[in-house]
Amino acid sequence: MSQKLVLDTDLLRARVMNLEYEHLTAEEIRRIYIEETGSDPPDQIHVYHSQDFKNININDSGFDGTIIHFYDEEKRINQMYTIARGSEIQEKDTWKPLDWAYNTFGIFVGQNKNQYDDALRFDEMVTQKITEELKRNGQTIELKKIGLGHSLGGNHVQVIQLTAHRFDQVYVINDAPPSAYQLAYIDKRFRYELAKKFTPNILSDYNLIYSIPPSELKAFAEEYYKKQIDERSIHHLTAQEDLLYAVSGVRGFIDIGSRQVIDTNKDFTSIKDLIAKISDKDVKAIQVYLSQYSYIYNEKGFDGVVQAMTGVDIAFIESLQDYDTMDYVLHAEDILSKIDHMYDEMSEKIPVLLKHIGILYKNLDPMLSVFVQLGYMTVEEKNTVLSEVKGIEKDVTSIQQLLHELLNRERLIGIVFLNPVDILQCIETLFQIRDKVLDIEKRLQIIQENTMNLQNAITMSVNAHSLNEVIMALARSKGRTYDEYGNLILIKKMGAHEIRMNLSSAVRVYQKGLQILEEKETVLHKMKQRYFDEYVEDFEIQKRKLMNKIEDMEQNPWAYQRLLGHFTYDAERVYVLRRIEVHESIPPMDPMIPHIFETMFSYYEQEISKGKELIATIKKSFEEFFEQDQNVAKIFDLRY
Template sequence: MSNEEILNTNILLARITELEYGKSEKISEEEIRRIYIEETGKDLPVEITVYHSDDIKELKEQKDAGKDSGFDGTIIHFYNPIEGINQSYTITRGSEHSEDSGEGEPLDWYYNGFGIFTGKVKNQFENAETFDDLITKKINFKVTEDLKRGQKSGEHLESIELNKVGIGHSLGGNLIQTLQIMNDSFSSVYAINDAPPSVYQLAMIDTKFQFSLGIKFNIDPNINEQLYSIPPAELKAFAENYYKERGQNIHHITAEEDMLYGASDIRGFLDLGTREIIDTDLDFEGLRKTLGNISDGDLRKLQMFLAEIAPYYNQNGVQGVYRGLTGIDAELFTLIDTIGEEWNKLIDGPDWKFVGVDMHFSMFPLGFGAITVPFPVPEVPTKLLAAIGLLQLRQVEIMARLERLRTQIPSLIKILGATMIVMIEDVLNHLKDILGSVKNMISSLGDLGKVVIKDILKPGSPNISEYLVGVIDIAATVKVEAGNIKSKFTDIFNVPFDWFRGFTKAVEAHGLTHVATALADGNRRYEGNDMILSKGSHLQKVEVNLSSAVRVYQLGMDKYQDKKEVISRLKSLYTQEFIDDFQHRKGRLVSAINQMETNPRSYQYLLPGGNVEMKGITVHEHIRPLDSLFADTFEEIFQYLDREVDSGIKLIKKIRDSIEQLFQEDQKISAIFDLR
């Protein structure tokens, strides 16, 4: 192999990135190898080191200090100096519903609003930059030390430059593109169903770009009113031209139905690099038309509003957002509690102190004189008065923030309503069709009345055949139009469900599993990180979870191999502790007998009295063998255990053989079972 990209297919990129959202939320070497084997049928002849952002001291300290940005990411290092491989993949995770496995705040979504759309927060980008920089230095140090060890041991290892690749999905796609735009960090960047970088986001992060914006549009980019007032089309064109060269190595993999792709025409979002569009649902065209109805003016108002809230978020995180929206936060409740506590102290009886008061007296004829007299007075409740004063200030702030929120709600309603325009248009079209059918029915029923009247008033014998033909034609028309009306009312009833179903499909299309399945050939799909193979027609299809089957096979073979080793140890212990020990004891006994028979004088001391001489010893030994029942019992146990292991191995191999036979045209299947 050379140092060309190991993850060289879109499916590999999507499936490895999907591991970021696993239950453990940490990518492992074992999972990387498994997916590579499943997709290629080949082993991965490299050393794999996985680095997680949760393990980085600098980022952990921020989180422990209550300044968690919500950033999560992984860097995978593939290394084999003999094969000339030294490459890393920086994977930035997309938006999660909430942090800490669902227990924390939805920090990613705050960054989506304040960081990307508004461009007033950059903490996740800064964390991503720190993570990538620290791990890159760590990898380079590791490789340098490895080369030194190789030189000392006599190996001729050449220095291999680190080939860095970036991958990101959703919010992660935004972060990885921003890293590339700012630092030219990667040889290639793959953004899967990404949230595009925005002009407003880059105007905050990139000071040079901010300066260029000011010159181009004659504005101060730090003034929200001026920045958000630039016509979005002009701003987009300028920014895309400005970053064109830096973004040329960005490759987008996008589901046409993806919800973020549907929103990518919204003000400020950039389109850099190349894009591969995947049609994952032929019956659904996505949300671009629906979201295209949103007023740019309403979006600008929303930006202005969020820009006002962003400083609160930067200063105090999620609690700051609540204060920015309503003027209310935890400090307010603490202040109210303080007032209650101080008031209770006051009504229980104030503290008193003595104050000296000068008293003047007229004492004729001696003249005027003055003395100081102590008077008791209650102490002023300064803490209570200060708290009440602060509460009054907070009251003013709360009223102002709530009023600002009230003025913003109509714009939010308009934005929501704009997404429903397509649904309303569909309903109106169906109603127009119903109106047309009603008119046709009224006309036809009127014609039927004319036919009846005409035939009744016609002198002479009525033309029965002509009459019947006219009635039948009119009745047929009425029947058709009545069916149309019924059908259209059903369509109207289904419109809201279709509308919500469209949003559901857009959310599904955003997921990496959906992307990987769309990229795969017709007999493969994915559930989470498992590969599902199918065989047969649509009406008679057999599906096999190959990933699960391989796990069962390998785990089963491992367990039975462990059992075989345990049985082997038991047999060895049985032979050692019983058979060999018996023979050893028997040998020692026979040896002792021989010793007595050949050296009888050595046992003279055993005879009573002192005048008796020991001239010979003859031993008639009879040593019984081990009880056959004892040995047979152990042999039966060992045979039973051997049969059980053999039966289990045969069963597991039978499962494998059945899968290989079912998918015999796929030569990779057999290798997948054997490789790890």
């Protein structure tokens, strides 16, 4: 019998994927499952995080992911969900965009597969671990494997499915689509088929792939992979405003599987029309230009790419930020040596970069005209941007000239001697370069101010890309939403007004309240028992001991002869204790003792009773307010 999916709705999958960005736990999965289904999840939930497998990130690729294993013998459930994390804006503790750099070099250019390798290895390792555990326990239910992913994570699970066929089903949300360039770099069999179809030389010169007509490459790639897998195993959920969906029509990207498109923002459609205006020729030029830096990104990451494109040693420049004037003089020889080396690099790289800036300026007018036509900027804003970009080109040229002056001066210093005046003039030139950089920053600020509408469009497209926007769109149709902490908010309209009630918080208050009251009842029960043991029972025990003593004295008076004192031997024969009569009078326990305790116990019992009534009111209010939603009542009775 086929297993019913545990995470069987888009909303349930989206909420779990969104939680993966924080740090997914079995408790949080259970909470979300109960809130969305109104029923208990499978009996066993095990969570595996990629950072717990130390050898996963040996290349520091930036891959992160989580695997959830659900098992329930009674329900016949044995399912494993591999969640690959989506793109994060920047690397941890730095400004560098690691994941988005991978999007560029790994997907768009198609010449990096580090994150793919780590994602595949993570899935293989955890699958083996789960399989061995199931075997040890004698569990025979077939393991069903599902791949989940958002953004870059959606790309990972799709490519794994296309190349390694690891999953029974794949569900992706606002995914970065696979590209034929990426697949050809990863999948040698596909690349071999491309060589047979288009040109054998592609096996030795990968860059020839960019010369294959995009439409032919796309058609061939999609036909090839549809023969490798069941296309119905891949399911896309896409916000029509999503940025990645907007660029999915760009050369190289392929589309395999079913797709559901949803509207996450009624006031915004998409920048897809804008993206479509960019010529394929320009896109190809970008790909070819970036492809020469792919191997550097693979080896040195984003810093290596920046240095390779500009010849600027970022680490060296950053180290100078902490120097004062005297430091420059003291370390002049080392500084001049490094400037000399950096200049050699820049003399080769900067002209190429300036050439591309020139090409950008040359084509910027028609590109900005498209933005004007689409309503993303005014004519005045366009002209301002053009003027500032031209100014940036002039500033970069000036910086290049200043670097030449700096180099000539430091070489003169090196030939003659370390003259402090010349050194300070070198420092002055550095300050002039700094001022030019500040001028560029001011120009960039002006450009930013004059492209706000365009930025808003892109921002809205980026926002639509987030899982949170998708979750909100899916939830609206069910009369619910979620706050920033993932709490479920139920919405009900009362006339023209809208009432929102935080169900997650209410359930936590209800269940935590019950737990506290149960703990109080346990403590109260122990207090009563302790009172009975230490006062009531102990009083009776002491009374019984006294009565037993009296009875013993009356029945065995001779045993207490010593009570008469000490006599001589002959006197002891005369003075013999023959009978004891005890006239006992044992008063009852002081009535104030039970009164104090019973009053205290009664007070606590009333407080506990009031607490139960209060939290029962919370539950009843939700049930009555949302009487048509049967899941609401169930959620309160299921423990997170």
